[in-house]
Amino acid sequence: MNxxxxxxxxxIFNNKVHNNDLVYLDSANSSQKPQMVVDRIYxxxxxxxxxVGRSVHYLAVAATNLYENTRTMMQKxxxxxxxxxxxxxxxxxxxINLVANTFGQKFLREGDEILLTELEHHSNYVPWHYLxxxxxxxxxxxxxxxxxxxxxxxxxxxxxxxxxxxxxxxLSNVTGAILPIKEITSLAHxxxxxxxxxxxxGAPHLxxxxxxxxCDFYAISCHxxxxxxxxxxxxxxxxxxDALPPYQGGGGMIREVKKEGISFGDLPNKYEAGTMATAxxxxxxxxxxxxxxxxxxxxxxxxxELTKYGEEVLRKNNSVKLVxxxxxxxxxxxxxxDGIHAHDIATILDEDGVAIRAGHHCCQILHDxxxxxxxxxxxxxxxxxxxxLDKLNESINKCxxxxxx
Amino acid sequence: xxxxELYQEIILDHGKNPRNLRKTENFNKDAxxxxxxxxxxVHVFLKIDEKKNISDISFEGxxxxxxxxxxxxxxxLMKEKKEKEVKELIEDFLQMIKESPEMKTKIISENEKxxxxxxxxVKQYPMRVKCATLAWHTLTSAMKNSQEETNTEKFD
Ligand SMILES: Cc1ncc(COP(=O)(O)O)c(C=O)c1O
Numbered sequence: 001m002n003x004x005x006x007x008x009x010x011x012i013f014n015n016k017v018h019n020n021d022l023v024y025l026d027s028a029n030s031s032q033k034p035q036m037v038v039d040r041i042y043x044x045x046x047x048x049x050x051x052v053g054r055s056v057h058y059l060a061v062a063a064t065n066l067y068e069n070t071r072t073m074m075q076k077x078x079x080x081x082x083x084x085x086x087x088x089x090x091x092x093x094x095x096i097n098l099v100a101n102t103f104g105q106k107f108l109r110e111g112d113e114i115l116l117t118e119l120e121h122h123s124n125y126v127p128w129h130y131l132x133x134x135x136x137x138x139x140x141x142x143x144x145x146x147x148x149x150x151x152x153x154x155x156x157x158x159x160x161x162x163x164x165x166x167x168x169x170x171l172s173n174v175t176g177a178i179l180p181i182k183e184i185t186s187l188a189h190x191x192x193x194x195x196x197x198x199x200x201x202g203a204p205h206l207x208x209x210x211x212x213x214x215c216d217f218y219a220i221s222c223h224x225x226x227x228x229x230x231x232x233x234x235x236x237x238x239x240x241x242d243a244l245p246p247y248q249g250g251g252g253m254i255r256e257v258k259k260e261g262i263s264f265g266d267l268p269n270k271y272e273a274g275t276m277a278t279a280x281x282x283x284x285x286x287x288x289x290x291x292x293x294x295x296x297x298x299x300x301x302x303x304x305e306l307t308k309y310g311e312e313v314l315r316k317n318n319s320v321k322l323v324x325x326x327x328x329x330x331x332x333x334x335x336x337x338d339g340i341h342a343h344d345i346a347t348i349l350d351e352d353g354v355a356i357r358a359g360h361h362c363c364q365i366l367h368d369x370x371x372x373x374x375x376x377x378x379x380x381x382x383x384x385x386x387x388x389l390d391k392l393n394e395s396i397n398k399c400x401x402x403x404x405x
Numbered sequence: 406x407x408x409x410e411l412y413q414e415i416i417l418d419h420g421k422n423p424r425n426l427r428k429t430e431n432f433n434k435d436a437x438x439x440x441x442x443x444x445x446x447v448h449v450f451l452k453i454d455e456k457k458n459i460s461d462i463s464f465e466g467x468x469x470x471x472x473x474x475x476x477x478x479x480x481x482l483m484k485e486k487k488e489k490e491v492k493e494l495i496e497d498f499l500q501m502i503k504e505s506p507e508m509k510t511k512i513i514s515e516n517e518k519x520x521x522x523x524x525x526x527v528k529q530y531p532m533r534v535k536c537a538t539l540a541w542h543t544l545t546s547a548m549k550n551s552q553e554e555t556n557t558e559k560f561d
Contacts, residue, residue, distance in 0.1 A: 339421065341469035343443050344412070347530060351408055359443045373444045373467045402412050403421075403470075 001298045007383040009034040009290070020353030023388045028173050028201060028332055028379030029357050030223045034290050037227060040283040052278050053252060053269070067278060070285040071268065077288050078208040078218070080235055084267040085210075087234040087241070088276055092200045092221035093123040095234035096167070098271065099196055099217050100127035102244040103165065110136035113162040115193075117142040117150045117179075118369050119172040122362040124198040124219075128167065138162070144369065148175030148324025152183050159191060166195045170202030170218075174363050174375065175324025176307070176332035178206070185215045194240070200224055204381070205303055205330055207296045210235055226382075227287035228280035234271075241267050248273040299382050303331040306380050310389045317393055319400055323375050331380035334361075337396065340403050342374040348402060352395045411526035411533075412470065415478075420470030425480035429463045438466075438543030438555035440535050445472045447540050449480075449547045457488040462544075469536050471527060476540035478520055482513060483544070491548065495541050501525060502537055 007013055012032045013022055024032060044066075050059035052067045068083075075083040089095045108114075114128050118141050131137045142150055142158040150168065159166075166188045171178050181202075185195045196217035202208065203218075204225045210218060217240070222231040246253055246264055250273035255263040264270050291299070310333045314320045323334035337345055342358035349356055357377045360367045367373065378392055432450035439446050445468030452461040462480045466473075479498075483491055490512050497510040498521055508518045527533045539555075546555045 343445075343469040343533070343536065344471070347411070347533060348408060364444075367444070373446065402408060403417060405414065405417060 001294065001302055003302070003383065003385055006294065007385075009036070010383055011035055011038065013383070017353040017355070018351050023352070023354040023391045025378035025380065025384065025388060025392060026355045026357050027204070027224070027381030027384075028361075028377065030229070031204060031226050031381050032383065033228070034226055034286070036286045036290060037283050040286045041228065041279050044279045044282050049279075051275055063278065063282075066282045066285070067276075070281050070288070073285050073288045074233060077291070078203075078210050078235060079212070080210045082238050085235055085238050085241065087236065087268055087271045088281055089232040089234055089271075090230055090277065091223075091232035092198065092219040093127075093232070095217075095219035095232050096124055096196065096198065097127040098234055098247045099219075099236070099244075100131060100167075102247055103194075103240075104128075104131040104135055104137070106244055108135045108137050108164055111138070111162060112164040113138045113140055113160055115140050115142060115155070115158050115163050115166045115168075117154075117168050118144045118366055119148075119150055119169050119175065119177065119179075119363070120167075120365065121169065121173060121198060121200065122364070123200075124167055124169060124196075125365065128165075137164075141365065142168075144175075144177075144366070147177075147326050148172065148370075149177040149326045149328075150179050152180050152187065155184050156187060159188075159193070163191070163193050166193055167198070168195070169198045169200075171205065171330040171332075172324070172326075172363075172366075173201050173332060173379075174334050174361050174366055174377065175326055176329040176334070177324060177326035178202075178328040178330050181215060182213050185213060189214070199235075201330060201332070206300060216240055222280070222284050222287065225284075225287055226290055227284040228277075230277045231280040231284055238267070241271065246270050246273070250274040252276075294382065302382065303380050303384075306384055306386065306389065307331050307333070309386050310378065310380070310392075313389050313393050314396075317396060320396060323370065323372070332377060333379070334375045334377040336372060336375055337399060340399055342376040344403070345376045345396070345399050348399045349392070349395045352391065352398065354392055354395045356392070407526070407529070411530060413523045413526065415520060415523045416470060416474040416526075419474035419477040423464075423473045423477035425463045425477065426465065426473075427463045428465055429461045432461070432463075434547050434550045436543050436546035436550070436555060438539050438546065440468075440472070440539050442532075442535065443469070445469065445536060445539055447472065447476055447543050449476075449540065449543045451544075451547050453488065459483055459486050459488070459491065464540065468539070469533075471524070471533055471536040472539050475524055475537045478524070479540050479544065482517055482521070486512070488548065491544070495545055498541055499538060502527065502534060 050063040052064040194216040200221040203220045218235040220233040223229040253273040346358035429450040434451040447466035
């Protein structure tokens with residue numbers, strides 16, 4: 001795999017940041033976009049634009065086909081059984097809200113419990129939190145171990161007879177821990193508990209097979225997968241999409257509307273009310289093509305090598321403390337520096353064109369548990385190289401110089 | 406962009422060894438501030454006497470060098486000031502951080518103004534302005550003894 005050739009497909013790297021080459025280490029936040037995705041948005045608006053699913057004219061039919069084509073591509077990409085198991089949303093956040101809201105409405109009662117983990121992003125906690133007030137449900141958190149991992153045992157220990165849903169991340173956006181989601185799903189199903197996976201950090205980096213994992217729901221954020229913003233995907237088993245009520249009401253999701261009442265449309269329209277992010281959906285088809293051209297196995301291999309290299313380099317640097325030490329780790333390197341706050345690190349690195357994230361990364365529960373108010377995080381994408389990690393290390397040393405004056 | 410200007414010696418000094426980082430005994434006003442974007446937290450304690458003078462001011466909290474230095478320098482300056490003067494200083498400081506090239510107030514010495522001006526390096530780093538202003542907004546809330554947590558996201 002030729003990373004330089006891959007990197008050339010990303011026009012952002014033609015620009016300088018503070019007169020330096022961009023070292024982009026914030027892909028867990030959002031990935032950069034290849035030219036083919038950007039071009040597809042432009043082409044759709046300039047040559048093919050129409051709303052989908054409504055009119056019968058030429059452009060409308062063509063646009064509808066393109067839109068549905070992405071659904072089928074995604075179905076194949078994650079090996080879902082049926083294209084109707086792919087629901088477009090405005091992001092992973094909306095995908096999780098959709099499940100929390102409709103599942104909560106229909107299946108949860110006072111005293112029922114939802115099991116999350118201490119690793120969860122606010123997007124996989126706050127939507128469930130609403131059900132505390134609305135339904136009187138209780139939320140439990142499976143605890144991390146000293147390495148920042150969630151093990152099958154930790155989940156098993158936290159399941160009670162009242163657990164009605166297990167909602168967990170695939171890959172922690174802070175410690176990088178990859179959870180044993182297949183084993184957790186199988187355990188949950190043996191107790192008749194459905195499982196939602198927050199796949200925001202899993203989908204861009206790991207090979208996905210929904211039928212193999214067998215989870216009930218899997219939430220994806222397209223902008224972290226070399227795709228456009230404003231778009232997410234909810235994978236849900238068809239039996240759930242049939243059983244759950246619609247999430248939002250509006251045009252497109254109905255069958256018949258009378259003054260006395262309404263009947264809802266079939267899948268996938270049932271969950272896609274109103275005009276959707278049409279251009280983004282169509283352009284996301286190019287993101288899938290991009291991933292397929294390289295091959296997710298190759299991406300996994302490249303990123304896993306880089307992660308190991310990054311861990312090595314940072315471990316050798318005495319003032320760096322890595323956050324978490326999971327055995328099975330995805331492309332996230334969170335760290336702290338003795339005596340220098342994460343925000344100061346990020347500002348100093350930025351001057352060298354090194355883009356990282358600093359803060360709690362929308363994981364306050366985890367940071368409280370770790371006793372840290374903020375961490376610095378370097379996260380990787382397919383375009384990163386060992387050179388980027390060396391530059392990261394150099395800039396970290398510069399932080400020390402500035403602060404040790 | 407100039408990192409040296411942002412991280413001047415005085416800021417690093419106050420950032421690493423913040424003054425008044427403690428809790429005033431028998432404080433009679435306090436407020437908490439929080440910057441949800443970066444997790445910076447500050448809790449300001451005031452003891453105001455019958456003559457409406459600040460007889461003691463202190464803070465607890467954690468955050469970046471800029472926010473700690475700002476709270477440290479601020480609390481140093483506010484000691485023994487009258488309530489009215491505190492308000493004037495806050496306004497003048499925020500004005501300086503936002504737009505004006507210098508501080509206009511006559512309450513403090515040129516030397517003290519220079520100390521505060523050392524925080525003006527954040528002007529070139531828009532995302533960091535809130536780090537410099539958090540303690541000051543929180544002091545405003547403390548003067549009102551506001552129980553509601555000051556949240557920098559509410560300010561621009
Ligand atoms: C683990 C995780 N879950 C959920 C989200 C939310 O995704 P989005 O903001 O795209 O809806 C993110 C992204 O920030 C994430 O990293």
